[in-house]
Amino acid sequence: MSTSREIHLASRPQGWPTADNFRLVETEVPTPGPGQIVVRNQFMSVDPYMRGRMNDVKSYVPPFQLDAPLDGGAVGEVVASEAEGIKPGDTVLHGLGWREYALLDAKAARKVDPTLAPVSAYLSVLGMTGLTAYAGLLDVAAMKADESVFVSAAAGSVGSLVGQIAKLKGASRVVGSAGSPAKVERLKALGFDAAFDYHDGLVRDSLKAAAPDGIDVYFDNVGGDHLEAAISSMNLHGRAAICGMIAQYNATEPPAAPRNLALLIGKRLTLRGFLVGDHGHLRDQFVQDMSGWLRDGKISYDETVVDGIENAPEAFLGLLRGENLGKMLVRV
Numbered sequence: 001m002s003t004s005r006e007i008h009l010a011s012r013p014q015g016w017p018t019a020d021n022f023r024l025v026e027t028e029v030p031t032p033g034p035g036q037i038v039v040r041n042q043f044m045s046v047d048p049y050m051r052g053r054m055n056d057v058k059s060y061v062p063p064f065q066l067d068a069p070l071d072g073g074a075v076g077e078v079v080a081s082e083a084e085g086i087k088p089g090d091t092v093l094h095g096l097g098w099r100e101y102a103l104l105d106a107k108a109a110r111k112v113d114p115t116l117a118p119v120s121a122y123l124s125v126l127g128m129t130g131l132t133a134y135a136g137l138l139d140v141a142a143m144k145a146d147e148s149v150f151v152s153a154a155a156g157s158v159g160s161l162v163g164q165i166a167k168l169k170g171a172s173r174v175v176g177s178a179g180s181p182a183k184v185e186r187l188k189a190l191g192f193d194a195a196f197d198y199h200d201g202l203v204r205d206s207l208k209a210a211a212p213d214g215i216d217v218y219f220d221n222v223g224g225d226h227l228e229a230a231i232s233s234m235n236l237h238g239r240a241a242i243c244g245m246i247a248q249y250n251a252t253e254p255p256a257a258p259r260n261l262a263l264l265i266g267k268r269l270t271l272r273g274f275l276v277g278d279h280g281h282l283r284d285q286f287v288q289d290m291s292g293w294l295r296d297g298k299i300s301y302d303e304t305v306v307d308g309i310e311n312a313p314e315a316f317l318g319l320l321r322g323e324n325l326g327k328m329l330v331r332v
Contacts, residue, residue: 153222
């Protein structure tokens, strides 16, 4: 093909994004130069952190530029190569999603084996999502056997894996919050000891009912009232791995919670934010462990797949609305 379609950021959202903030653009498929490859993307990822990159503010990663393609995790087949070690037909993982064809330096791509797992798994359970769950729970929060764990947004791509890894590593009790009765039932099927719908009442009350003896570890994907509830329920020397705060990504006013940060002092709590990119040293061990768990049927994972690059904005908006079970992906 000589043309490729890609999604550009047409305008910066104010509060909740809308379809008008995105634009579908047709471009020419580029020709690779020395050391470069062209990839026909098969799947791309949409992730909550992308909402922050739509704002023109300084952060740990540069903001998306207006009238330019967005980017993010993608996996696809190499169709042209001018680089040693990568040939047409290879499957690679890279960071230029939101487009049908991607031109990139070969050193920015990582070859993956499509015979080990469906290629989409390299964007979910075997990719950044899985490593985020693994590193956040076991390294950042340093969960130990016989501890009690609470996971927010537990039916999402990261949270659902956190809960399962916690059980495999000997957690005494794992509790998850989710946004619908169907998601609550899915968490129970995945082995969570208890789960609740955060729409059913105050999160603080629901968590105390689900974990009457308190929690030792909190994996935070939500922030706000979930973080406040976790602080309230934490036992002495509890630890929280702060992965995301989706509750405030679209807010136009500062969050009302948490209002109980003073409890950190008496309980000697640790709240630690983290980025998965800081934990690359765990990748080999993670792949070994996760591959084994998948092979032995000890880990299950969910994917919600939307077809067509033209529907990528709607997939992203659906993610923010909580319409996904597990990882939200676009089949390009």
